[in-house]
Amino acid sequence: MKRFQLGRRRFLKETAAGALGAGIGAQGAWAAVGGGSQEQGSVRIKEYRTLGRTGFKVSDLGAGSIADDGVLAAALDSGVNYIDSGESYPGHHRVISQAMRGRDRKSIFITTKLEPKEDLTKETFLRRTRQCLEELRTDYVDCLMLHMPEKAELVTNEGFHGAMRELKAEGRVRFVGISHHGSFWYREPAETMEKVLLTAAEDGRFDVILMAYNFLQIDQAEHVLEVCRSKNIGTAIMKSTPIATYYTMKARVEQLQKENKPVDDWAAEGLRRYQDKADRAEGFIRKHNLRNPQEIQNAALRFVLGNPNVGTICGRVKTYEELDRFIRLSGTRLGAAESAKLDSYKEGCGELYCRHACGRCEPACPHGVPVNTIMRYHQYFAAQSREKEAMLNYASIPGVKADVCSNCPGHCEAACPYNVPIQGMLLMAHTQLSMP
Numbered sequence: 001m002k003r004f005q006l007g008r009r010r011f012l013k014e015t016a017a018g019a020l021g022a023g024i025g026a027q028g029a030w031a032a033v034g035g036g037s038q039e040q041g042s043v044r045i046k047e048y049r050t051l052g053r054t055g056f057k058v059s060d061l062g063a064g065s066i067a068d069d070g071v072l073a074a075a076l077d078s079g080v081n082y083i084d085s086g087e088s089y090p091g092h093h094r095v096i097s098q099a100m101r102g103r104d105r106k107s108i109f110i111t112t113k114l115e116p117k118e119d120l121t122k123e124t125f126l127r128r129t130r131q132c133l134e135e136l137r138t139d140y141v142d143c144l145m146l147h148m149p150e151k152a153e154l155v156t157n158e159g160f161h162g163a164m165r166e167l168k169a170e171g172r173v174r175f176v177g178i179s180h181h182g183s184f185w186y187r188e189p190a191e192t193m194e195k196v197l198l199t200a201a202e203d204g205r206f207d208v209i210l211m212a213y214n215f216l217q218i219d220q221a222e223h224v225l226e227v228c229r230s231k232n233i234g235t236a237i238m239k240s241t242p243i244a245t246y247y248t249m250k251a252r253v254e255q256l257q258k259e260n261k262p263v264d265d266w267a268a269e270g271l272r273r274y275q276d277k278a279d280r281a282e283g284f285i286r287k288h289n290l291r292n293p294q295e296i297q298n299a300a301l302r303f304v305l306g307n308p309n310v311g312t313i314c315g316r317v318k319t320y321e322e323l324d325r326f327i328r329l330s331g332t333r334l335g336a337a338e339s340a341k342l343d344s345y346k347e348g349c350g351e352l353y354c355r356h357a358c359g360r361c362e363p364a365c366p367h368g369v370p371v372n373t374i375m376r377y378h379q380y381f382a383a384q385s386r387e388k389e390a391m392l393n394y395a396s397i398p399g400v401k402a403d404v405c406s407n408c409p410g411h412c413e414a415a416c417p418y419n420v421p422i423q424g425m426l427l428m429a430h431t432q433l434s435m436p
Contacts, residue, residue, distance in 0.1 A: 042077070042078065043078055043324055043327045043328055044078055044079045044327070044330075045059040045060070045061060045078060045079030045080060045081075045327065045330045045331075046060075046330045046331030047059070047060040047330055047331035048060065048081075049310075049311050049312065050234075050311075051082075051109070051208065051234035051235075051236075051311045051312070052207060052208065052228065052232050052233045052234030052235070052311065053207055053232045053233065053234065054109075054142070054143070054174075054175050054207055054208065054234050056109050056142070056234075057081075058081060058082040058109055058234075058311055058312045059079055059080045059081050059082055059312060059330065060305060060310075060312055060313065060330055060331065061080060061312065061313055061315055061326060061327065061329065061330050062080060062081075062082030062083065062084060062236065062312040062313060062314050062315065063075050063076075063080050063082065063083045063084065063314065063315065064084050064238065064314035064315050064316035065084070065085065065086075065089050065092055065316050066095070066316060066317060066318075067091070067092065067095060067318070068095070068318065069095045069096075069098035069099045070099075071317060071318070071319065071320060071323055072095060072096065072099040073098075073099040074320060074323055075317075075323055075327070076099060076100075076103065076108065078323070078327050079327075079330075080327070081107060081108050081109055082108075082109045082111075082236070082312045082314075083096055083108060083109070083110045083111065084111050084210065084236065084238075084314045085110070085111065085112045085113070085136075086112055086113035086114075086115075086145075086147055086179075087112060087113065087114055087115075087128060087131070087132050088113075088115060088147070090389060093112070093132060093135035093136045094135060096110065096136055097135070097136050097137040097138070100137075100138070105138060105139075108142075109142045109143070110136065110138065110141050110142050110143075111141065111142060111143040111144070111145055111177060111208070111210075111236075112132045112136070112141050112143075112144060112145070113144075113145040113146070113147035113177075113179055114128050114129065114132075114144065114145070114146065114147055114160075115147040115148055116146060116147075116148075116149050116154050116157060116160065120154075120157050120159040120160065121159045122158075122159045122160075122162040122163045122166070123163075124159070125159055125160050125162075125163035125164075126163045126166065126167065129141075129144060129163065129167055129172065129173065130172070132144075133172060139171070139172070140171055140172050140173060140174060141172070141173055141174070142174050142175060143173075143174065143175045143176065143177045143207065143208050144164065144167070144173045144175075144176060144177065145176075145177035145178055145179045145208070145210060146160055146176075146177070146178045146179070146200075146206075147178075147179050148179060148180060148181070149178070149180070149196055150191065150196075151191050151196070152191055152195055152196050152199035154196075155178065155196060155199045155200045155203055155206075156199075156203060161176075161205060164176050164205075175207035175208060175234075176205055176206055176207055176208075177206055177207060177208035177209060177210060177234075178196075178197065178200045178206050178208075178209055178210070179209075179210035179211070179238075180193045180196050180197055180209075180210075180211055180212075181193065181211065181212040181238060181239055181376070192220065192359060193211060193212065193220055193221075193224075194220035194221075194223060194224055197209055197211060197224045198223075198224060198227060201224070201227045201228060201231055201233055204231075206233065207233060207234060208233065208234040208235070208236065208311075209224065209228055209233055209234070209235055209236070210235075210236040210237075210238060210314070211224060211235070211236075211237065211238070212237075212238055212239035213225070213237045213239070213240065213304060213307075213310070214239055214240050214241065214242045214300060214303070214304065215242075215299075215300055215303040215304075215342050215346065216242045216346055216350050216353050216355065217239070217242065217355045217358070220358075222307075222309075225307065225309040225310065226309060228309060229308075229309045234311045235309060235310055235311045235312075236311055236312050236313070236314055237304055237310055237312070237313045237314065238313075238314045240300060240301055240304045240313050240315075241297045241300045241301060242300070242353045242355075243293055243296050243297060243300065243345070243349075243353075294325070295338075295341065296341065296342070296345055298325070298329060298338075299334060299338035299339075299341055299342050300342065301313060301315075301326075301329050302329060302332055302333055302334040302335075302338060303334050303339075303342060305329070305331075305332065305333060305334075306333050306334050350418065351418060351419045351420055351421070352420070352421070353418075353420065354371070354372075354375040354420050354422055354425060355418060355420075358372065358418075359371070359372050360415060360416065360417055361411075361412040361413075361415040361416045361422060362412075363415070364411040364412055364414065364415035365411055365412055366411060367400045367404045367408075368399065368400060369400055369401070369402060369404060369405065369412070369426065370397060371412060371422060371426065373397065374394065374397070374401070374402055374426060374429050374430075374433075375422075375425065375426070375429060377390045377393045377394050377429070377433055378390070378425075378428075378429035378432065378433060380393070381429075381432060381433060382432070390433055391433050391434075391435055394429075394433035394434070395434075395435050401430060401434075402426040402427060402429055402430035403427075403430050403434075405423050405426045405427050405430070406427060408423065410423045412426075
């Protein structure tokens, strides 16, 4: 408890100092856009949005998989009232239970997720949900989500829906949701995020949809968001800042060069395979003053906040400083200058981002490499500091992995509509994610 109190005091002190240092008065910094309240000297959520037919007013910025209970508690103190979790997030339910101690349970919207595994019976879904409730130390979850169904037919699985009807009758589950950010192609040919989520929207039994959406990935997601609006389905967004992997790799190489250490094999291979595109991206970064990745990340979040069909953005922050920067974006919108920077980044660097939930290159692979899954695990490793989890997930992939890509002519790159140099990126991911 003492650790949290010290961290929280530091958070309040730093956020207050940050506002003063920027020359922002209280009235200018905290002009309300929606709901929310304000504490003297603290950064607060400034906008709340109705989460579809649930009727719940959620903060425009929500809590994703925040692994530290002190940071999560500070987020809740700042007005965040939407928490995303899942049974497959190691230890996260316990983190939430710690952060929720002493709080009004009805004021926080908690979601968790169950992946449709081999056993799809009602009894299995009931058991797994009750295990989640036990770990969360709560009598109910506001939304129980079907996590990552690979095919549209799983959306209507009667085992899942039968369990949800029973849990709703017991008061253990209030609403039902679905999440999707790409298929697990290695099991069998799967269907797109758009098809799966549109099936869920048409089904009528899903109240909330969680999906990938960002300024580089708008085609599938914006269609789904529009359908959700028409059917009064609440929406939550993940994968909203698609820039971290590029900057993380670049920083790693620069640090090794500064220390006169050899560049890792994975980095050298990656650089060789898409050096031309990386050089082109560097030219755009210099020309359009895109050297500060934090500015691009802020603009990316404001892009999503500007879509009126978005309910909340699930943010994953690790420190009080990151939380401060994240919460300050609440209620803000993308300005003309920032929009121009995003356009420039998209033009110059967009080819270095493998789109989440795209999957368009996978049918072209003669080996059945699960491109979307591997690149998602690589993002966990490179951009989210989830190294151990990413490596364990990669090791658990049955069948072929990205090592088979070394002698391939590049069928995936030829099939990519976004010109992503995916073969080199897969080889980089394989070397980085492989267990020693």
